[in-house]
Amino acid sequence: MKLRDSGYGVALSVPGLVILLLWVLIPFSYVFYISFLRYDNMSPVIPTGLANYREVLEDPSLPIILIRTFIFSFGSTGLTLLISVILAVCLNRIVKGSAFFRSLVVMPWAVPLILSGFLWAWMFHPSFGPISDLLMKVKLISEPLNIYKKPSTAMAGVIIADAWRRIPFLTIITLAGFQSIPPNLYEAAKVDGADSFHTFQYVSLPLASRPMLIGTLITLMFSFRSIDVIYSMTPGGGYAKSTYVLGAYLFDYMYEFLNFGLAASASVILIILTFAIGAFFIYYTLKKG
Amino acid sequence: MRRVLVKIVDHRATPYVVLGVITLFMISPFIWMGLSAFKTHAETFRYPPTYFPENFTLDTMYEAWYKAPIPTYLKNSLIMCLISTFIIVVAGTFTGYALSQYQYKGSNMVLGLFLFTRTIPPLALLLPYYLVLMKLGLLNTRLAVVFYLIYLSYPLVVWLLKGFFDQFPRALIDSAIVDGCSRTGAIFRIVIPVAATGVYAIAVVAFMWAWNEFFAPFLFIHYDELKPITVGLYYFVGDEYTYYNRMCAAGIYAVIPSLIFFLLAQKYIVRGLTSGALKY
Numbered sequence: 324m325k326l327r328d329s330g331y332g333v334a335l336s337v338p339g340l341v342i343l344l345l346w347v348l349i350p351f352s353y354v355f356y357i358s359f360l361r362y363d364n365m366s367p368v369i370p371t372g373l374a375n376y377r378e379v380l381e382d383p384s385l386p387i388i389l390i391r392t393f394i395f396s397f398g399s400t401g402l403t404l405l406i407s408v409i410l411a412v413c414l415n416r417i418v419k420g421s422a423f424f425r426s427l428v429v430m431p432w433a434v435p436l437i438l439s440g441f442l443w444a445w446m447f448h449p450s451f452g453p454i455s456d457l458l459m460k461v462k463l464i465s466e467p468l469n470i471y472k473k474p475s476t477a478m479a480g481v482i483i484a485d486a487w488r489r490i491p492f493l494t495i496i497t498l499a500g501f502q503s504i505p506p507n508l509y510e511a512a513k514v515d516g517a518d519s520f521h522t523f524q525y526v527s528l529p530l531a532s533r534p535m536l537i538g539t540l541i542t543l544m545f546s547f548r549s550i551d552v553i554y555s556m557t558p559g560g561g562y563a564k565s566t567y568v569l570g571a572y573l574f575d576y577m578y579e580f581l582n583f584g585l586a587a588s589a590s591v592i593l594i595i596l597t598f599a600i601g602a603f604f605i606y607y608t609l610k611k612g
Numbered sequence: 613m614r615r616v617l618v619k620i621v622d623h624r625a626t627p628y629v630v631l632g633v634i635t636l637f638m639i640s641p642f643i644w645m646g647l648s649a650f651k652t653h654a655e656t657f658r659y660p661p662t663y664f665p666e667n668f669t670l671d672t673m674y675e676a677w678y679k680a681p682i683p684t685y686l687k688n689s690l691i692m693c694l695i696s697t698f699i700i701v702v703a704g705t706f707t708g709y710a711l712s713q714y715q716y717k718g719s720n721m722v723l724g725l726f727l728f729t730r731t732i733p734p735l736a737l738l739l740p741y742y743l744v745l746m747k748l749g750l751l752n753t754r755l756a757v758v759f760y761l762i763y764l765s766y767p768l769v770v771w772l773l774k775g776f777f778d779q780f781p782r783a784l785i786d787s788a789i790v791d792g793c794s795r796t797g798a799i800f801r802i803v804i805p806v807a808a809t810g811v812y813a814i815a816v817v818a819f820m821w822a823w824n825e826f827f828a829p830f831l832f833i834h835y836d837e838l839k840p841i842t843v844g845l846y847y848f849v850g851d852e853y854t855y856y857n858r859m860c861a862a863g864i865y866a867v868i869p870s871l872i873f874f875l876l877a878q879k880y881i882v883r884g885l886t887s888g889a890l891k892y
Contacts, residue, residue, distance in 0.1 A: 331795055332714030336722065339707025339770060346763040347729050353740035410634055413627035424631045426875060428638045433871040435824040435842045438863050442641040445648075445856055450659040453644060459660075490638065495882050518618045548733035551826055570735050577739050578831065590736035601731025608727060 354594075357587035364581040375588035384564075392568040392596075394478060395485070396547035402486040403542050407493035408535075412523070414494075415501040425498075429491035436488050440555030443484035447471075474565030477557060481566050485552045489542050496538035500531030533607070540604040548597050550574060569593055648860040649673055656856045676848075676861035681836055685844035686865060692754055692829075692840055693822040696761035700769050701815045708773030709799065713785065723774065729767040735827065737763065742831055752833055757840065760828040765818040772817070772885065776810045777803075813880030816873050823870045841866040 326334060361371040379385065410428055414421055431439070446452045449469035458464045470476035504527065512522045528535075550570035553560075560567030573593055577586035620626060648656060649672055651665040676682055711719055741760050742751075750756040780803065788798040804811070826842040833839050836847075845866065848859040874881070 328714050328795075329716035332710040332716040332719060335706045335710035335714060336716075336719070338703045339710075340722065342703050342762065342766060343725065343729065346759075346766060347732070347737075350737045350740040350744065350763070351732060353744065354736060357739065357743070406634060409630060413631045413634075416627045417631070420628070424635055426878065427635050428631075429874075429878065430642065430871065431638060433820060433874045434641075434867055435826060435845075437824075437826040437842050438845060438866060439641070441845065441859060442645055442863065446641065446644055451657055451661050451856075453661055453663065456660050487638070487641070492885075495885060499882065499885075518614075519621050520614070520618065544731060544733075548735055550735065554826075570733070573735060574738075574827070577742075583739060583743070586739050590733075590739060593733050593736045597733045597736075598731050601728070604731065605724070605727050609724070 351594075354587050354590050357583055358591045360584050360587075362582070362584040362587070364583065371584065375584045376591075378585060379588050379592065388567060388569055388572050389596075391478070391566065392547065392570075395482060395553070395566070395568050396543055398478070398482040399485040399489065399546040400539060400543040402482060403489045403493050403546075404535075404539055406486070406490050407497050407538075410490070410494045411497035411501055412527070414498050428494060431488050432491040434488060436485070436549065436551035437555045439484050439488045440481075440552040443480065443487070443552075444556040447480050471557065471562050474563055477561045477565045481553050481556050481561075484556055485546055485549075488552070489546065493535075493538045493542055496534050497531065500534040501527055503534075504530045536607055537604065540600060540607065544597055544600050544604060547600060548593060569596070645860045645863050648857050649676075649864055651857050653855060653857055657853075672857045673861045673864075676858040676865070680844070680847045680858065680862065681839075682841070682844065682862055682865055684837055685839055685841040686869070688754060688838055689823060689840035689842070689866075690869070692757045692761060693819050696758045696765075696822050697815055697819045699758075700762055700766050700818050701811060704766060704769040704773050704814075705804070705811060706799075708770050709777050709803065711770070711774045712777035713780070713782065714795075726767045726770050726774075730771065734764055738827060738831060741828070745832060752835055752838065754833075754838055756832040757825075757829045760832070761822040761825060764825060764828075765821040768821070769814055769818050772814045773811065776807065776814065780807060809880045810883070813877050813883065813885075816877040816881060817885070820870050820874060 358375055359370055359372060360368055361374065362368045414425055417424075434442075446454050447468075447470050449455050449467040449471075455464070455468040458468060459466075468476075470480045508526050508530070509522055512526050517525065548570060550568060553566050553568060553571055554574070557566045560571055569589070570593065573586055573589040576582050576589055647663065647665060650668050650670070651662070651672065652667055652669055653672075655662055655666055710716075711723055741763070745751050745756045745759065750759070784802055784806065785798050788802045789795060793801060823840075824842065825840075829840050829843045830846075833843065836844075841862070845859060845862055848855040848862060
């Protein structure tokens, strides 16, 4: 007996679907389940209804943690987008040396985020790091710059370390978007008297907007939910908890306080908030271009 | 004003100048890491800092390799990443191929499910994974991390492979089948050989994700002899001070394998990622 093509498709997908079920959907459901339990590793595990959620949502530090999470993720994504677009425009314009520059700027992609945090932490070190020293040498600052002693600069530091690692991906996506634009459109714009700014605004940007938008949303989701850089650069959330984001809060409940119930409800909140960004990602991905 | 700006922007040298500046920013941590790995411990704590190592020494690279279990860490990373990548890519190839070439009732829903899965924060699933692995008695095994790594990049890989197979010329498959090849035979004889570079590129992406993962092995493994290199970097973080020079040396060891894989596959990765991103 021979399967019809659609049946063959099902048969081929089965191993993949089993993995999806076992590896993703079951843990995903399980975290919801734990979030309704009192599971603090001190007293017996019992169902508590919404108590964990109440405790997290009534935590007076939650609003500021959420604000920091948004500043961190939007800051990192904004910086990534800005530099990626500049890089992509430049790489798209040159012929000689293009592959050379591209290979160099995508190198951070291969660096673990945790290492990126360590490296930037040290580069920003007020005494032993090069950044403060170089800024003093060119007389931009008069005394060593300690970014860790001020909430805004500490945040800027982790944003730079995070964006540094994310720029390669968005650069590649944006560059591919620019390169998919037929060259005759540029020529037509030039004939019509458009200068470089016009062509960028009316040709490059609109025609490459779809991959750029999807790439940006992916970057936003990733920086919203990852804490590697924050964890290695400013352990414990840094000075005055200035870089303490939702993911770090979740991780502390799980790893430091061993309160699994609360950690699970914080996880669910992180899932929901990430999905608020992810919904746009899904929508624009599925929308036929 | 605008005229002047246009003139500056349009100048032939402008992109090179801008690229030069940004490239310097992008490679500065590599330069700093590369220079520091050849400094002595004392020199890394000098104020003001030195740039080029004053006493160029290979001891740091040597100590990091022999006094810390760096070779073991690298071996563990390689084992975990290769096994998980292999499983992901094999399962993902068939699923992605089916979703692309043999659509069935509900295949779009499955595709949507994969897309949705990509929005789940891995951080939020660490806890359920930890508890399940504990119940299975798998904590403190490499297998635990392999389990988690499969979850980590599987949805992405299926999605990228599906986008990649969408561009595969269907006529090639059909003509093979007309010539008497079975559908499965066509996969092994036609599709995989032709698509090898793309599958390879996507495998490298999955490998790099696995290689860079920190929190899962950090939580699941407490024995030094089982830790991967990302967790191993913490070996040099002490209570009193951090051995920055050795950490840089270890960082170099940690980056080299994935950087080599990545640079070799760069061309295909660019194509693989963008075929997925541009043509859904």
